[in-house]
Amino acid sequence: MAGHIEALIQAEQPIFEADIIDGKAFAAGLTARIKVEVAEIRSNCDKVPGLAVVLVGEDPASSVYVASKRRETQAAGMSSFEHRLPDTTSQEDLMELVRQLNADPLVHGILVQLPLPRHLDADAVIEAIDPAKDVDGFHIANAGKLAVGQNALVPCTPLGCMMLLKDLLGDLTGLHAVVVGRSNIVGKPMAQLLLQEDCTVTIAHRHSRDLASLTRTADIVVVAVGRPEMVRGDWIKPGATVIDVGINRVVQDGRSRLVGDVAFAEMGHARAITPVPGGVGPMTIGCLLSNTLEAFRRAQARDRASAKENS
Ligand code: NDP
Numbered sequence: 348m349a350g351h352i353e354a355l356i357q358a359e360q361p362i363f364e365a366d367i368i369d370g371k372a373f374a375a376g377l378t379a380r381i382k383v384e385v386a387e388i389r390s391n392c393d394k395v396p397g398l399a400v401v402l403v404g405e406d407p408a409s410s411v412y413v414a415s416k417r418r419e420t421q422a423a424g425m426s427s428f429e430h431r432l433p434d435t436t437s438q439e440d441l442m443e444l445v446r447q448l449n450a451d452p453l454v455h456g457i458l459v460q461l462p463l464p465r466h467l468d469a470d471a472v473i474e475a476i477d478p479a480k481d482v483d484g485f486h487i488a489n490a491g492k493l494a495v496g497q498n499a500l501v502p503c504t505p506l507g508c509m510m511l512l513k514d515l516l517g518d519l520t521g522l523h524a525v526v527v528g529r530s531n532i533v534g535k536p537m538a539q540l541l542l543q544e545d546c547t548v549t550i551a552h553r554h555s556r557d558l559a560s561l562t563r564t565a566d567i568v569v570v571a572v573g574r575p576e577m578v579r580g581d582w583i584k585p586g587a588t589v590i591d592v593g594i595n596r597v598v599q600d601g602r603s604r605l606v607g608d609v610a611f612a613e614m615g616h617a618r619a620i621t622p623v624p625g626g627v628g629p630m631t632i633g634c635l636l637s638n639t640l641e642a643f644r645r646a647q648a649r650d651r652a653s654a655k656e657n658s
Contacts, residue, residue, distance in 0.1 A: 363615035365589075367622055368511055374629035377510070378423055381636050385424035388643075396643035397426035398456040398482065398635070399448045403441065403467065404434030409460045416458070419632050425639060428454060434464045441467060442475050449477040455646055456482035456639035479645060482638040485532060493539045500638050505537035507630025508569060508590045509544070515619055516567075516588060519544040525562050527551045527578065527608075528571035533592055537569050558582070570608040580613025589620040592627050 389395055398420045402413045413429065420427040430444060441459075448457045457480045463469045473481075478488035484502035492499035512519065524546040528534035534550060541548045546567065551558055559582040562568050570578050571592035583589060593608025607623030614620045621627050 363612075365614050365617040366515070366619035368515060368590075368619050368626055370507070370511060370621055370626040371629045373511060373514065374507070374633035377630075377633040378419065378636060381633075381640055382423045384640060389424060392647075394453075394643075394647070395424070395426050396455050396639050397428060397453045398458065398639045399428040399430065399451075399454045401430045401432065401441070401444060401448075401457070401459045403432045403436050403460075404464045406462070409462075413460055416632060416635065419636060420639070423636050425636070426453060436464075436467070438467055438471070441472055445472060445475045449475075449480065454480065455643040456480055456635075458483050458635065479649075480642055482635060482642055483532075484536065484638065490531065490536070493536055496543060500642060501540065502532050502536045503631045503634035503638060504533050504571075504592060504627060505540055506634040506637070508537060508592065508627055509540045510634070511621065511627070511630065512567065512588065512590065513544075519546050519567070521545065521547070522566040523547045523549070523564060524567040524569065525549045525551060525565035526569045526571070527555075527558065527562065528569075528573075528592070530571065533571035534569075537571070541567070541569075572608050574608055575606050576608070576610040578609040580610060580616070583614060583617055585616040586618045588618045589614055590627060591621050591623055594623060594628060 385396060400413050400416050402409055417427045417429055432441065445457065448454050457476050459472050459476070461469055463472065473485045474487060476486055478486045481489050481500055484500045489499040493501055519541070524541040526534050526538045526541065526548065529550050529552045538548050538550045549561060551561055555561060562578065562582045563584050565584070565587055567588050567590070568578070568583060569590040569592065573593055573595065575595040575597050589609055591607035591609040595606050595608070596603055597606050605624050609620070611620065611622060
């Protein structure tokens with residue numbers, strides 16, 4: 348267990364019975380399995396899964412994310428194509444790059460790092476990505492497929508949350524899940540995934556009344572709001588599972604640290620909780636690799652089908 352979490356628990360809550368979900372270890376296992384699969388692909392065919400990442404501008408946090416995506420992609424044995432563009436890039440130039448990547452047979456996944464500089468229309472860029480290469484799962488075609496239960500590429504963060512939940516709880520049928528937050532990249536797809544697992548799902552947001560009484564009825568609470576430690580211990584019923592997606596930097600006693608959207612130290616009565624950092628965060632890149640591998644496999648299947656048709 349990370350030292351800072353131990354310190355939190357000891358300092359603030361002597362009885363802490365909740366399991367701490369180790370997303371870092373789970374993600375390491377996931378990427379190790381992907382690495383083995385990619386090695387098998389490499390030994391059996393002349394193609395390799397390829398991920399293209401596009402970064403526009405100099406945002407330092409985005410630059411760090413992109414560098415770590417490149418490292419992980421290469422470590423998994425996949426091809427990594429990085430496109431760093433100046434923040435003066437025009438909409439048309441960015442759209443042209445997306446069109447080129449759509450047509451490139453070596454690229455199976457395309458990710459445009461968000462946020463984009465303010466003069467660029469992110470929605471238009473996402474809609475220009477071939478849905479079959481949309482490994483972020485943000486394209487409206489993938490969102491629609493997820494909503495109707497078809498084979499979508501699913502956004503990485505909720506996909507990672509669902510992997511952790513299934514690993515911990517197994518069958519989720521009939522459980523009541525409350526998702527706090529309704530963004531297109533986390534809250535809404537998370538709710539769809541829980542619905543697919545036959546949970547009863549409540550989606551809460553800024554206008555929800557008496558949020559604490561809603562979350563208190565839940566067996567599973569997923570929080571993605573971007574508000575440091577908003578969810579308190581008495582919002583959670585004993586034995587519930589808490590997934591904290593939030594990543595917030597706070598300064599306390601002159602020291603900067605990351606906290607989630609959930610008051611971690613007050614969650615000792617939960618069945619289990621993801622820590623921040625080390626919970627959901629590490630799953631996101633693992634799921635990006637998993638989606639890239641999936642996009643590659645689907646492309647191979649389409650190639651085989653069209654070769655058969657033409658023969
Ligand atoms: P958004 O800002 O897009 O959405 C936040 C959501 O929270 C909105 O639906 C908003 O409601 C809701 N909300 C805000 N305040 C309240 C409140 N007081 N009560 C109830 N609901 C509220 O954020 P994201 O979904 O993109 O991200 C959420 C958090 O997750 C952030 O901390 C982000 O950093 C983190 N994150 C972590 C990732 C990871 O890899 N671990 C990946 C992505 C995000 P409304 O719609 O009504 O405005």
